[in-house]
Structure formats: C-alpha cells, structure tokens
Amino acid sequence: MIDSILRATLLGIQSGMTLALIAAGLTLIFGMLDVINFAHGALYMLGAYFGVVIAAQLGSFWLALLLAPLVVGVVGVAIEMLSLRPLYGRNPLYHILLTFGFAIMIQGAVVQIWGGQARQIPKPDILTGTVTLGSLDYPLYRLFVLVVSTLLIAAVWLAIERSNLGILMRASAQDTEMVNALGIDVSKVFTGVFVFGAVLAGLAGVLLGVSRSVNPGMGMGIIIEAFVIVVIGGLGSFRGAVYTALLIGLVTAYGALIVPTLTELFLFALMAVVLMIKPNGLFGTAEAA
Amino acid sequence: MSSNADELERADVSQPSTSSDAILRTDGLTKRFGPLTATDNISLEIQENSITSIIGPNGAGKTTLFNLITGKYEPTDGKIVFQNESIGGKDPHQIVRHGIVRSFQITNFFTELTTIENVRLAAQARYTGFGPTDFLKHHASLEEPISDAMRVLERVQLDDVAHEPASNLSYGQRRHLEIAIALASDPDLLLMDEPTAGMSPEETNETVELIEDIATDITLIIIEHDMEIVMGISDQIAVLNNGSLLTQGAPAEIQQDERVQRAYLRGGGRD
Amino acid sequence: MQQVFDFIRRQRPSGTGNQILSSGGRLVLVLAIASLAALGPVIQSVQPFWLNLLIRMLTFALLALSLDFIFGYAGLLSFGHAAMYGAGGYVAALLITKVTASALVVLPAAIITGVITAAVIGWVSVRARGIYFAMLTLAFAQMIYIIAFTDLPAAILSMETVTGGDNGLYGIQLYELFGIDFRNRLNYYYLTLGLVALSLAGLVRLANSPFGRVLQGIRENEGRIEFIGYDVDRYKVIAFAISGGFAGLAGGLYVPFQSVANPELLHWTVSGELVVMVLLGGMGTFWGPMVGAGLVVFLEDRLGGVASWEVILGGLFVAVVIFAPRGLAGMIVAVRNDPRAALGKAIQALKNYVEAVRG
Numbered sequence: 074m075i076d077s078i079l080r081a082t083l084l085g086i087q088s089g090m091t092l093a094l095i096a097a098g099l100t101l102i103f104g105m106l107d108v109i110n111f112a113h114g115a116l117y118m119l120g121a122y123f124g125v126v127i128a129a130q131l132g133s134f135w136l137a138l139l140l141a142p143l144v145v146g147v148v149g150v151a152i153e154m155l156s157l158r159p160l161y162g163r164n165p166l167y168h169i170l171l172t173f174g175f176a177i178m179i180q181g182a183v184v185q186i187w188g189g190q191a192r193q194i195p196k197p198d199i200l201t202g203t204v205t206l207g208s209l210d211y212p213l214y215r216l217f218v219l220v221v222s223t224l225l226i227a228a229v230w231l232a233i234e235r236s237n238l239g240i241l242m243r244a245s246a247q248d249t250e251m252v253n254a255l256g257i258d259v260s261k262v263f264t265g266v267f268v269f270g271a272v273l274a275g276l277a278g279v280l281l282g283v284s285r286s287v288n289p290g291m292g293m294g295i296i297i298e299a300f301v302i303v304v305i306g307g308l309g310s311f312r313g314a315v316y317t318a319l320l321i322g323l324v325t326a327y328g329a330l331i332v333p334t335l336t337e338l339f340l341f342a343l344m345a346v347v348l349m350i351k352p353n354g355l356f357g358t359a360e361a362a
Numbered sequence: 363m364s365s366n367a368d369e370l371e372r373a374d375v376s377q378p379s380t381s382s383d384a385i386l387r388t389d390g391l392t393k394r395f396g397p398l399t400a401t402d403n404i405s406l407e408i409q410e411n412s413i414t415s416i417i418g419p420n421g422a423g424k425t426t427l428f429n430l431i432t433g434k435y436e437p438t439d440g441k442i443v444f445q446n447e448s449i450g451g452k453d454p455h456q457i458v459r460h461g462i463v464r465s466f467q468i469t470n471f472f473t474e475l476t477t478i479e480n481v482r483l484a485a486q487a488r489y490t491g492f493g494p495t496d497f498l499k500h501h502a503s504l505e506e507p508i509s510d511a512m513r514v515l516e517r518v519q520l521d522d523v524a525h526e527p528a529s530n531l532s533y534g535q536r537r538h539l540e541i542a543i544a545l546a547s548d549p550d551l552l553l554m555d556e557p558t559a560g561m562s563p564e565e566t567n568e569t570v571e572l573i574e575d576i577a578t579d580i581t582l583i584i585i586e587h588d589m590e591i592v593m594g595i596s597d598q599i600a601v602l603n604n605g606s607l608l609t610q611g612a613p614a615e616i617q618q619d620e621r622v623q624r625a626y627l628r629g630g631g632r633d
Numbered sequence: 634m635q636q637v638f639d640f641i642r643r644q645r646p647s648g649t650g651n652q653i654l655s656s657g658g659r660l661v662l663v664l665a666i667a668s669l670a671a672l673g674p675v676i677q678s679v680q681p682f683w684l685n686l687l688i689r690m691l692t693f694a695l696l697a698l699s700l701d702f703i704f705g706y707a708g709l710l711s712f713g714h715a716a717m718y719g720a721g722g723y724v725a726a727l728l729i730t731k732v733t734a735s736a737l738v739v740l741p742a743a744i745i746t747g748v749i750t751a752a753v754i755g756w757v758s759v760r761a762r763g764i765y766f767a768m769l770t771l772a773f774a775q776m777i778y779i780i781a782f783t784d785l786p787a788a789i790l791s792m793e794t795v796t797g798g799d800n801g802l803y804g805i806q807l808y809e810l811f812g813i814d815f816r817n818r819l820n821y822y823y824l825t826l827g828l829v830a831l832s833l834a835g836l837v838r839l840a841n842s843p844f845g846r847v848l849q850g851i852r853e854n855e856g857r858i859e860f861i862g863y864d865v866d867r868y869k870v871i872a873f874a875i876s877g878g879f880a881g882l883a884g885g886l887y888v889p890f891q892s893v894a895n896p897e898l899l900h901w902t903v904s905g906e907l908v909v910m911v912l913l914g915g916m917g918t919f920w921g922p923m924v925g926a927g928l929v930v931f932l933e934d935r936l937g938g939v940a941s942w943e944v945i946l947g948g949l950f951v952a953v954v955i956f957a958p959r960g961l962a963g964m965i966v967a968v969r970n971d972p973r974a975a976l977g978k979a980i981q982a983l984k985n986y987v988e989a990v991r992g
Contacts, residue, residue, distance in 0.1 A: 109764060156955055159989035165764060166710055167954055170912060173905055174950035181943025293902060297775065304768055334783040338776055345772040349757060352765045432860060458862035472853040483850050487862035490843045492871070497839060501846045547861055 076209045081326040087215055089322020090222035094277040095295065096302040096314040097229060098270025104309030105242060105266040107165050108157060111172035114296030115179035116271045120145045120278025121287040122183060124194045134197035138279050145275025146268045153267040158260060176292060183289045191286040194279065218280050225276070226315055233311055242266060301344045307354020316356065385410040385581050386431070386462075386551055391440035391450075393426055400426040402605040403440070408551070408598075413573070413582045415592040418602035419625070424585045425467075427602070428553050432464045433457040444551070458487070461550035465540045467559060467585075471528055477539060478524040481511040484546035511546060518542045518572060534565035541572065545580075552576065554584045558591060570595065593617065601625070659837075662920060666830045670823070677819045684818040686934055690927040691825045692887045695832055697910045697926035698919060699879035702836050704908070705916030706845075707872045708852030710767040712904050713774030714880050716754065717747040719899035721881025723781065726802045726894035727795075736808035736824075740885050747881020748874045750777075755873035759866045771901055778899040801895025805888055815889075825886055832879055837919060839875070848872050852917075909950050915962025925961060956982055 099113045123141035128134055152175055160167055200217050203210040233239035245252045245262045253259050285291070302321055306313030321340060328336030347354060386408040393401045401423040408414050416424050429435045431442060433454040442450040449457055471480050485507040490496045502508070515521040518538040523531060531539060537557060544552055557573065558566045570591055576582065577595075586592050592599060592613070599616045601608040603625045609616065616622055669687075676683050700714050721743035728739045758769040780786070786795040796802070807815040808824075815821045839845050847868055850858045859865050888894045897903070906929070914925020929946070936942040956979075957964055967975040 154990055156951060159955060159986050163958075166767075167958065169710075169764070169767070170908065171951060171954045174909070174947045174954060176947070177909075178944050178947030178951065181941060181945075181947060185941045185944060297771075297901065300768065300771070334779070334785075338779045338783075338785075341772045341776045341779070345757075345769055345776070348761055348765050348769045348772065352761055434860075453864070454859040455862050455864045458860065464860060466857075470854065470857050472850055472857070474853055475849075479846075483846060483858075484861040486843055486846065492844070492867075496843045498842060500838075500841050501843045502841075504843060543857075543861060 077330060078327075079206070079209050080211065081330055082323070083211055083215070083219065085323035085326030086319065087219035087222065087322070088326065089319035090219060090226060091277050091281055092298065092302060092322055093226050093315045093318035094222055094273045094280075095299050096306070096318045097226065097311055098273040099299050100303045100306065100309055100314040101233075101242075101311060102267055102270045103303070104311075105245065106157070106161075106168075106263050108168040108172065108267075109165070109308075110267075110270070111169055111296060112152065112175040112179065113172075113270070113274055113299060114292035114294070115176045116145050116149060116292075117274040117278040117295055118183065118287075118289070118292035119148060119179060120275025121194070121282035121291065122187060122192075122278075123275070124279035124282045125187075125192050125287055128194050134194065134200075134283070137194060138276070141279045142272045142275035145278070146272040149268045149271030150264060152271075153264050157267070158263070161263075176296065180289055180292055183292075187289075189289055191288040193285075193287055194282040196283050212284075214283060218284070221280065222277075225273070229273070230311070230315070301340050303354075304344050305347045305355055307356040310354060310356045313354050313356030317354075383409045385445060386583075387441075387443045388427075388431075389441040389443070391427070391430060391442060392438050393423075393430055393435055394438045399605050401430065404602075404605075404607045405440075406600050406607055406610050408581060408583060410581050411577070411579075412597040413577050413584065413595055414598040414600060415596040416583060416585045416600050416602060417587070417589075417592055418608075421604075422602040423605040424602055425555065426605075428464060428555060428583075428585065431457075431462060431553060455487075458547055458549075461548075462553065463544045463547045463549035463551070464553040465544040465555060465557065467555040469536050469540065471536075471539055471543055473527070473529040475528060476525050477520055477528050477531065478508075478511050478515060480528050480539060481514050481542050481546045482507045484543045485510040485514070485548075488548060510548075514542045514545045517545065517575070519568075534561055534568070537561065537565075537569065538572070541569075541576075545576070549580055551581045551583070554582060556585055556587065558586065558588055566591070658920070662833070666826070669826055673819050673822050673826075681818060684822050686931065688818070688822055688825050688890055689887075689934075690930045691822075691829050692883050692890070693907075693910070693926040693930050694923035695829045695886070696880055696883040697907060697914065697922040698829075698833060698836060699876045699883065700907050701911050701914075701916060701919055701922040702840070702879070703873055703876035705911055705918065705922065706840055706852065707848040707869070708855070709869060709873065710763070710908070711770045711873070711876075712767045712901065712908065713754070713770030713772075714876075714907055715899050715901065715903035716770070716774035716777045717750045717877035717880035718884040718887075718903070719781065719894075719896075720750045720777065721747045721884030722888035722894045722898050723796060723802070723884075724881075725885040725888045726805045729805050729808075729889060730802065734806055734809045734889075736810040739808065739889075740828075740882065743881045743885025744878045745881070747884070748878040750881070751877020752870060752874040755870040755877075759869045759873070771904070774899065774904060775901055778896055778901070781899055782896040797895070799896060801893055801897075803893045803895075805892045805894060807889050807892075821890060825890075828882065828886065832882065833919065833923070836879070840919070844868070844871075909946070911960075912958070913950060913953055913960055915960030915964075918960075918962040918966075921960055921962025928961075955986065 095113065095117055099110055102108055102110045102113075120141050123144045124137040127140050128137040131137070152172075156171055156175070157168065160171060196214055200214040202213050204213050204216055233242065241252070241257065241262060245257075245259050252262070298321075302317045303314055306315075306317035324340070325336055328339075384407040387406075389405050391401055391404040392399070404423075404427065416427065418424055426435065430437055430450070433449075433452050433456065436451040440450070441448055444460055444462060447460065449460055449462070472483070475483070486501070486504065489504060489506055512521060512524070515524055518541055520535060520538055520542060523535065528536070528539060541554070541557065544554075554573070558569050561569060566588070573582065573584070574595060584596075596613055598610060599613055600610040601616060601619075601622050608621055608625060609619055611619070673684070676687070696714070696718055699717075700711060703709050703711055724746040725739050725743045728742055733739065754770060754773045758766055758773070761769055781796045781801075782799050784794060784796045784798040787793065787798075807821065810824070813820050815824070840848075847858065847863050850863075851865060851868060855865060884898065887898075907926075910926040910929050911922040913929070914923065915921025932946070933942065936945070953960060959967075964975075967978070
C-alpha cells in the first residue's frame with residue numbers, strides 16, 4: 074500500500090516536472106510574446122523524433138539529449154522569425170491559428186518522414202535497472218528524469234528571477250518600446266524566448282522518448298495537457314506553470330490509483346472553473362515569472 | 363448662458379442639497395481600485411437642462427466619474443440617483459435605457475460600417491429586443507431607426523457623408539459621429555468626454571455651436587480642458603482634484619475661487 | 634441598387650451597412666445550389682460513390698457555416714464546436730436505435746440538442762473575453778468527449794451502455810421520412826442539400842436582421858455596443874445557441890449516413906479543423922467557409938493517402954493566416970473587384986513581410 078503511494082508520488086513528481094518543462098516554455102512564450110503556441114506539442118514531439126535519429130546515428134543517448142533540443146531550437150527560430158514576427162501587431166487570435174497550422178504541418182511531416190509506427194529512444198546502459206528505496210524498487214531512469222527535470226526547472230527559475238537576462242525578458246514583456254529605446258533589439262529577445270521554450274520542450278521530448286512511445290500523435294496529445302496546466306497556473310506565470318504541472322502530475326498519478334477516467338474530466342472541469350472565475354489563473358499574471 | 367446659472371445653490375461638498383430640479387445626484391460616490399482611490403466621496407448635483415462642465419487636472423478622476431455613472435464601474439461606496447432612481451452598479455446597457463448616454467474621447471465607433479449604419483445601430487436599440495421579428499425581418503425594413511439616424515446626422519451635419527464608411531471620415535467628422543451615435547439613443551442626460559479635443563479652431567467653433575444646440579433639450583455634462591469653452595457655455599462647473607470634488611458653482615464663482623486657482627488654473631488656462 | 638454596387642466594390646466581404654450577400658452573390662449561390670441538385674442524378678449514374686463524398690462535403694459545409702456565424706460574423710472564436718456537432722449526432726443515434734427513425738422527430742431533436750449544449754456552454758462562458766472564451770469552449774468540448782469516451786452516463790445510470798464508450802454506437806439506420814428510401818444515396822443527397830440550403834438561407838436572413846446587425850456591431854466594437862444600450866452577453870449566448878443548433882443538425886445528418894456515432898466526432902481536432910476550414914474559406918462570408926469545408930473534405934478524400942497531405946494543408950493554412958487572412962472568399966472578391974489593386978496589395982504584403990522578418 075505504502076509502496077503504491079510512494080511509487081505514485083515519485084511518478085507524479087517526475088511527470089509533473091517534465092510537464093513543467095513543456096508548460097514553462099508555453100507560458101513564458103505567452104507572457105513575453107502574447108502568443109499561444111499551439112505548436113508547442115509538436116516541438117516536444119520533434120525533440121523525441123530527433124532524439125531517436127541522433128541516438129540511432131551517433132549511438133549515444135547522451136548526445137541525443139544534448140543535440141536534439143538544439144535542433145528543435147533551430148526549428149523554433151524558423152517558426153518565430155518567418156511567421157510570428159510579421160504578425161506581432163495583429164489580433165492575438167491569429168497567433169493561435171498560425172501555430173495550430175504549424176502543429177498540423179509538423180505532424181504531417183513527421184508521418185511523412187518517419188511513418189506512423191511507434192518508436193523509442195534506447196535507454197543508456199548506465200540508467201537501466203532499478204533503485205531500491207526502502208521496500209520499493211523504482212526504475213533508475215525515471216529517477217534520473219526526475220532529477221534532471223527538477224534541476225533544469227530550478228536553473229530556469231533562478232535565471233528568470235535573478236539574472237540580467239531574466240530582468241531583460243520581463244522588461245521586454247512589460248514595456249517593449251522602452252526596452253527598444255534603450256538600444257536593445259526587442260525582436261531578438263522575443264526570438265530568444267521562443268527558442269528557449271522550444272528547446273525546453275524538445276528536451277522533455279528526448280527525456281520522455283525513452284520511457285514513452287514516440288509516435289506522430291504525441292504532439293497533439295500533450296498540447297492540450299499543457300494548455301490545461303498553463304491556464305490553471307496562469308498564462309504567463311512561470312511559477313504558476315511549475316506548481317500546477319506538479320499538482321497535475323501528482324493528481325494524475327494518485328488518480329490512477331483510485332479512479333483513472335475521472336481524473337482527466339476533473340482537470341478539464343478545473344480548467345473551466347479557473348477560466349470562469351479567475352482567468353488570470355491561480356497564480357496570476359502579475360509578472361512573467 | 364442659461365438663466366438658472368445664478369439661482370442655483372452652490373453644491374456643498376459635505377451637504378448635498380435636495381433640489382427637485384436635479385436630474386442626477388451623486389452621494390458620497392467613491393471608487394477604489396485596491397489601494398488606489400480614483401474618486402473620493404463625490405457628491406454633486408446636475409440640474410435638468412443645464413450644461414455642467416467637469417474640469418480638473420489629468421488623473422483627477424473625471425473619466426472615472428463618467429465610468430461610474432455609465433455603469434462601466436461599480437461604485438465602491440456611495441449612490442448615484444438619476445430621475446429619482448438609484449442607478450449605481452447597474453449594467454451599462456441598462457443605464458442607457460434609463461436615458462444616460464456617453465460619447466467617448468477617443469474614436470470609438472464601428473469603423474467598418476457606414477456613417478449612417480453606426481447611428482442606425484444606436485437608434486435601433488430603442489426599438490428592438492428579442493422578439494421574433496428581430497430575428498426574421500430585414501433590418502432595413504425597420505423605418506424608425508433609419509429615419510431617426512438621418513435626423514441625427516442632419517443635426518450634426520454629417521448627412522452628406524451618410525453612406526461613407528466611417529473610416530473615411532476626417533477627424534472633425536469622426537468627433538461629430540461620436541456625438542451622433544450618442545444622440546441616437548435619445549438621451550435625457552448626455553456625458554461628453556472632451557468633445558473638442560484635438561480640433562482646429564474652426565472645428566471647435568462648429569462643435570461648440572452643436573453643443574449649444576443639443577443643450578436646448580438635453581442635459582449635458584462635459585469633460586473639457588479648454589477653459590474658454592468651459593467658461594463660455596457652462597451653467598455650472600464642477601472642479602475635481604485628486605479624486606475629490608473641490609467645489610461646484612457658476613463660472614464666475616469658480617474663476618474667483620482661490621482653491622481652484624491653486625490646484626488647477628495656476629498660470630491661467632491649460633492645454 | 635446603388636448601395637448594392639457600393640457593396641460589391643467593397644473589399645471586406647461582410648459589407649458596411651448593407652446585406653451580407655449582394656443580389657449578385659445570391660444569384661451565384663442559387664445557381665450553385667440548383668446545379669448541385671441537377672447534377673445529382675448525373676453523378677449517380679456515372680460514379681455513385683461521389684454522392685457519398687458530396688454528402689460528406691455538404692455536412693461539413695453546414696458545420697463550417699455554423700462556426701462562421703458565431704466566429705466570422707459575430708467575432709466569437711469557438712474551439713469546441715465539435716461538442717454541439719457530436720452531441721447532435723449522438724442524440725440522433727440514440728433516438729434512431731431506441732425510439733424512432735422518423736426524420737421529423739430526430740432531426741429537430743438533433744437541432745435542439747445543439748442549441749441546448751451551446752446555450753449551456755455559452756451561458757457560463759460568455760463573460761470570458763477573446764482567448765479565454767475560446768479556451769473555455771475547448772475545455773467543455775473535451776469534457777463532453779471524455780464523458781462519451783468513457784461512457785459516463787452508463788456508469789451513472791447503472792446501465793450497460795449509453796454512449797457505447799470508445800467504440801461508440803454503430804449500426805445506426807437511415808431515416809424514415811414519408812416512405813422515402815434513403816438507401817438510394819440520391820435521396821439522402823437531396824435531403825442534405827435541401828437542409829443545407831435552407832440553413833444558409835436562414836442564417837443569411839438572420840445576419841441581415843436587427844439581431845444580426847447587433848452581432849456585427851459586437852464583432853466591430855464590442856465595448857461600444859454595450860454603451861449604446863445592448864445587452865451584449867445575452868446577444869452572445871443566443872447567437873452561440875443558434876450556431877449550436879446548426880452544428881447539431883450537421884451531426885444529425887452525418888451520423889445516420891455513416892451509421893456510426895463515435896467519440897471522434899467530439900474530439901478537439903475536429904473543432905480545430907473546422908476553424909481551419911472557416912479561415913481558409915474566408916471568415917464572415919458564410920459561403921466562403923462552406924466552400925472551404927467542401928474543398929478540405931474533398932482534398933482529404935482524394936489526397937488522404939498521400940502522407941504529405943497534412944503538410945500541404947497546414948502550410949496552406951499558415952500562408953493564408955499570414956498573407957490572406959480574409960481567406961479564399963476575400964481573395965476572390967478582391968480580384969473580382971479590382972484585379973490590379975489586388976495584385977498591388979499582394980506585392981505590398983510580400984514586401985511588408987520580408988521587411989518584418991528582417992526585423
């Protein structure tokens with residue numbers, strides 16, 4: 074009994090933290106650029122697929138973990154510069170539509186290039202096997218993902234709150250003209266933020282591409298979950314995204330023990346309630362972080 | 363201006379008088395946004411068929427006052443009474459139905475529609491609801507809104523551009539369209555937010571003439587920065603500063619009021 | 634008549650104080666519908682399978698029309714229209730299997746289901762603005778999807794099955810209507826064509842009515858509409874409910890035709906694809922999204938095997954959003970009005986784009 078709870082807790086934290094990687098990027102992109110990036114799930118998926126390719130070509134999971142997110146970043150640059158940048162003046166509804174179009178395109182391209190079969194990134198030998206925690210045997214790889222994700226989130230948190238870059242990001246979000254007047258090219262900041270979000274999503278793709286199946290549907294599958302997190306946490310709030318992702322990871326993990334089907338329903342209901350009562354989310358959008 | 367100007371009692375900040383001529387009365391009207399107090403305990407009276415100008419430095423709470431009266435904001439405290447009915451906190455569309463209408467400072471109409479359609483839409487609100495004919499009839503078959511709209515356009519001298527897209531109008535014409543849309547709702551009380559802002563002297567004169575014409579059958583409250591106009595047409599002037607009502611009175615009194623001079627008319631005239 | 638010519642000359646398809654469809658446009662539409670009707674028997678004798686495709690195209694055209702009414706015309710983006718569509722479809726399926734297959738009962742029921750679903754969702758969501766409203770419709774549609782997928786009603790009512798779970802309900806028979814045999818595809822084709830044409834006529838009528846004019850005002854300047862005396866929330870809910878009714882009708886037409894009602898009908902990707910159809914076709918024009926939907930369904934059918942179909946569709950959609958947000962209808966109208974100006978605008982748009990990218 075305790076074992077199941079402990080296992081569920083670890084699983085919940087792990088999936089929560091990895092979801093946070095995806096949700097954080099999504100919420101930062103909204104906070105900075107006012108763009109709801111429907112293609113974020115597709116970027117996550119690309120990370121997984123690039124990871125499969127790189128791992129196969131170079132024979133190393135670690136290289137895949139390092140390089141695949143960077144390639145996704147390049148894709149992000151292309152999307153941002155070629156399509157989002159020209160549209161910044163327009164009604165924000167257009168951004169949702171635009172990124173949705175990209176999501177469709179990327180999904181089609183994935184099927185085109187790699188076919189519809191499911192794949193996986195091979196687990197590195199070092200991380201196979203289980204770890205014994207008390208009376209529980211927990212997969213080492215999952216623990217690794219938990220640690221890596223948490224460290225990354227912490228690093229991003231610090232970067233946003235403390236570093237000059239973070240201050241610059243937040244300033245750009247609040248007063249674009251002012252920052253421009255200071256001689257900083259805001260459009261580059263915007264591109265940077267978008268790429269940053271893409272890289273995080275791609276990273277999550279590689280990490281989860283080992284334990285989950287890599288298939289063309291994973292992009293569309295994860296984006297809705299990411300939306301739920303970001304809406305509940307508050308569009309634009311990094312903190313909100315992280316807390317909520319953790320919450321949802323745990324709720325899903327525990328819910329799986331009790332009544333799995335209703336958990337998803339509950340989450341959407343919660344999303345609706347937040348939107349109706351406090352559209353700024355549980356943690357508001359006072360600041361970008 | 364109007365003969366009532368001299369007979370009106372000066373509205374005392376702490377003791378609102380209960381003259382039966384008052385079409386609108388606010389009682390301790392207060393609006394707070396968190397720690398910020400936008401309007402603070404404002405009690406004023408607007409007499410029927412008068413022109414009252416609201417003046418004060420930027421940020422004094424003039425637009426907030428308008429927003430409170432028109433229902434955009436709910437009062438944190440205090441009452442608003444219009445024609446003996448309490449209207450504080452009601453929805454904007456309900457307040458329009460009561461007979462209070464507002465024109466806006468910035469261009470705020472329907473740019474893709476024609477001039478006459480802008481006005482007709484406003485006029486239509488008085489005739490339609492959710493009955494079956496409202497869903498099935500062609501809008502052009504309703505004659506009253508169209509004729510009302512034409513009449514209003516003639517009044518503001520925009521009838522010759524009735525079928526132009528509103529986006530094609532000149533700045534002065536747009537300001538008049540703003541007023542036309544407000545008039546189409548057949549108000550008893552019209553709130554005008556800086557009607558002459560950004561106008562050339564010629565356009566300003568035209569607009570002042572229009573305002574005086576409107577004032578013959580409609581009570582007006584005007585936010586205005588141009589002191590010449592304010593002193594020239596107002597029956598009453600209410601001075602706001604830092605969210606409170608500094609004083610209210612006839613132009614002559616206001617001009618000589620030291621407090622007003624200190625707070626606002628320093629150096630003579632603004633904008 | 635002068636106003637009509639003025640209208641045709643305007644670029645924005647939705648008109649300025651005039652009718653949503655010019656008499657010229659109406660003529661074209663009437664001719665199009667007549668041709669479709671006349672072509673029916675011809676197609677049936679040449680290649681009967683095409684009738685199936687046409688029926689599907691018409692059903693999605695109706696669905697796209699319902700979305701265009703609320704999104705393109707009234708300005709309210711809904712990302713959950715599949716909810717009303719699927720609800721109408723499921724109710725039709727349940728009624729046909731358990732109560733009656735009479736079209737006179739089931740079709741109105743499908744419409745009413747769509748209206749009620751939309752009315753409820755609309756009523757709780759309408760205070761939210763813009764993006765938030767769209768997300769709310771998405772959330773509610775997903776909830777309904779999950780309820781159907783997991784067959785929650787069966788669990789609650791302690792019945793063996795209600796929605797059929799992830800498999801859905803199948804073996805749905807065709808309608809009974811005055812003894813017409815709908816197994817003859819031509820008959821079902823005429824039924825669909827007729828209902829779609831009536832729906833279009835009805836919505837055009839509605840758009841030009843006093844009610845519809847207010848919706849247009851809401852799209853143009855929602856803030857101001859309130860201040861000229863209209864209860865905006867109420868108008869929005871009613872418009873959304875009406876839109877839902879037509880979506881429900883589409884579901885009611887689709888399900889017996891496919892003889893299956895499954896949760897896929899309710900999935901958010903259906904809602905998303907609908908938005909794509911509306912934008913590609915030309916939002917706010919009514920006929921544009923219908924053509925757009927027909928085109929997408931047609932191409933999907935023909936090219937669906939080709940894996941790059943999604944890439945093409947997505948790419949086309951992206952291009953339209955960036956360069957031609959008024960969609961196909963907008964382009965057609967612009968070119969027809971003034972080809973040279975349209976070309977000039979296109980070149981200018983390209984220039985602006987390159988400049989914007991260079992930053």
